[in-house]
Amino acid sequence: MGKKGIPEIVIERLPRYYRCFRALRGKREKISSQELAAEMHTSASQIRLDLSHFGGFGLQGYGYNVEELHARLGEILGVDQTQYYVIAGAGRLGRAIANFPVFQEVGFTLAGIFDIDDAVIGQDIGGVRVSPVEGLAAFLAEHPVRIGIITTPAEAAPGVADVFRAAGVGGILNFAPVDIAPTDDMPVTNIHLTDRLLSLSWRIMNRERGQDDTR
Amino acid sequence: MGKKGIPEIVIERLPRYYRCFRALRGKREKISSQELAAEMHTSASQIRLDLSHFGGFGLQGYGYNVEELHARLGEILGVDQTQYYVIAGAGRLGRAIANFPVFQEVGFTLAGIFDIDDAVIGQDIGGVRVSPVEGLAAFLAEHPVRIGIITTPAEAAPGVADVFRAAGVGGILNFAPVDIAPTDDMPVTNIHLTDRLLSLSWRIMNRERGQDDTR
DNA sequence: TAGATTGTTAATCGATTAACAATC
DNA sequence: TAGATTGTTAATCGATTAACAATC
Numbered sequence: 001m002g003k004k005g006i007p008e009i010v011i012e013r014l015p016r017y018y019r020c021f022r023a024l025r026g027k028r029e030k031i032s033s034q035e036l037a038a039e040m041h042t043s044a045s046q047i048r049l050d051l052s053h054f055g056g057f058g059l060q061g062y063g064y065n066v067e068e069l070h071a072r073l074g075e076i077l078g079v080d081q082t083q084y085y086v087i088a089g090a091g092r093l094g095r096a097i098a099n100f101p102v103f104q105e106v107g108f109t110l111a112g113i114f115d116i117d118d119a120v121i122g123q124d125i126g127g128v129r130v131s132p133v134e135g136l137a138a139f140l141a142e143h144p145v146r147i148g149i150i151t152t153p154a155e156a157a158p159g160v161a162d163v164f165r166a167a168g169v170g171g172i173l174n175f176a177p178v179d180i181a182p183t184d185d186m187p188v189t190n191i192h193l194t195d196r197l198l199s200l201s202w203r204i205m206n207r208e209r210g211q212d213d214t215r
Numbered sequence: 216m217g218k219k220g221i222p223e224i225v226i227e228r229l230p231r232y233y234r235c236f237r238a239l240r241g242k243r244e245k246i247s248s249q250e251l252a253a254e255m256h257t258s259a260s261q262i263r264l265d266l267s268h269f270g271g272f273g274l275q276g277y278g279y280n281v282e283e284l285h286a287r288l289g290e291i292l293g294v295d296q297t298q299y300y301v302i303a304g305a306g307r308l309g310r311a312i313a314n315f316p317v318f319q320e321v322g323f324t325l326a327g328i329f330d331i332d333d334a335v336i337g338q339d340i341g342g343v344r345v346s347p348v349e350g351l352a353a354f355l356a357e358h359p360v361r362i363g364i365i366t367t368p369a370e371a372a373p374g375v376a377d378v379f380r381a382a383g384v385g386g387i388l389n390f391a392p393v394d395i396a397p398t399d400d401m402p403v404t405n406i407h408l409t410d411r412l413l414s415l416s417w418r419i420m421n422r423e424r425g426q427d428d429t430r
Numbered sequence: 431t432a433g434a435t436t437g438t439t440a441a442t443c444g445a446t447t448a449a450c451a452a453t454c
Numbered sequence: 455t456a457g458a459t460t461g462t463t464a465a466t467c468g469a470t471t472a473a474c475a476a477t478c
Contacts, residue, residue, distance in 0.1 A: 015410035060436040092311035170419035195230035203402040204385035275460040
């Protein structure tokens with residue numbers, strides 16, 4: 001229904017629905033919640049309830065129109081708009097992200113990339129020249145940036161986050177192994193790759209130990 | 216208590232506790248669940264319940280001993296053991312991961328890296344030579360590999376996952392924008408960076424729209 | 431129309447929080 | 455000992471699943 005009060009967890013699933021409908025384009029005209037559930041390894045109830053938060057996209061007795069859902073979910077996620085992001089930290093990970101073709105495909109454009117190291121400053125990464133991090137605040141004051149991505153070492157991350165926050169950047173996507181706390185005016189997504197490696201590793205070892213039963 | 220029946224969600228939080236206690240080493244001898252909760256932006260109840268799944272690590276009237284918890288959580292997560300992983304896909308992201316110092320620090324060692332492109336095969340990445348992906352199955356038959364990391368394009372990912380599964384690799388960490396389904400004998404963690412970017416972006420736009428209320 | 435399938439409400443399940451007795 | 459703080463059980467909250475009337 002409305003756009004308010006949608007549970008966080010539903011929002012986190014939204015891009016996956018989008019990805020699914022995108023992949024179905026051309027392959028079929030419509031799909032029922034049951035068929036989609038089988039495809040996505042989830043439940044039909046969850047799909048219907050999740051999608052109903054955004055409007056009545058389905059049709060009784062018919063299902064969901066693939067082309068329409070792709071378009072609607074794309075709109076909801078803002079995939080049709082150009083949005084700017086900057087990267088702080090031009091190391092290997094920063095460079096990998098700067099060159100992700102998928103980011104470009106969903107409308108995200110790299111506006112700037114910053115580093116502290118003289119050896120990388122001036123290099124061209126993803127069509128953008130690496131600038132000294134001292135200029136980050138000034139840059140943000142002049143350019144509208146929706147998302148700041150942090151790919152610095154852990155020690156530098158909180159300082160960079162403060163600069164992003166002070167400059168009014170919309171939100172932060174943090175890859176440094178430190179937790180950046182969100183505030184009322186700025187959401188943050190922390191992606192801790194080592195944490196995911198370790199929890200996966202625990203699950204594997206747990207399976208090896210007993211004859212499993214985590215679930 | 217036991218090692219069975221621990222909720223998945225607790226396991227996902229475990230590395231964060233480990234990281235926290237690691238950061239506290241040398242700074243203080245002990246910490247109470249309440250102090251830790253403040254530090255981690257979570258609740259004392261959750262911390263006590265989470266940790267109690269693995270044993271009585273605390274002491275009434277004292278709290279948790281930092282040095283001890285760091286050691287215990289490290290053991291539980293297997294940080295003390297050497298574990299091998301391979302990477303399929305020697306693009307920018309694969310190379311970034313191969314060079315993560317944090318992976319090495321938690322005991323993970325790159326055993327092999329594979330690609331389909333002749334231009335990168337033979338290159339040295341993180342001290343390991345890139346091999347042709349045709350040799351992946353044979354390599355896995357000879358080397359014990361706990362985790363297979365997928366950093367290929369979406370199209371190649373399911374095929375690589377099948378090779379990992381058939382070879383009996385412990386688990387998969389997948390970065391390709393496609394969902395690899397876990398099976399009873401092999402856990403999978405899908406990390407979809409674009410999905411996280413989009414859901415964060417939605418939250419930012421939602422804040423801009425109304426005067427917010429997602430939560 | 432009859433059959434299919436949605437959107438939505440109610441029932442169930444699981445996770446988080448609160449409370450407190452045990453105990454250092 | 456008295457005070458502090460855990461481990462654990464009970465209460466609450468939220469998310470998932472099941473059921474079904476609405477309706478294409």
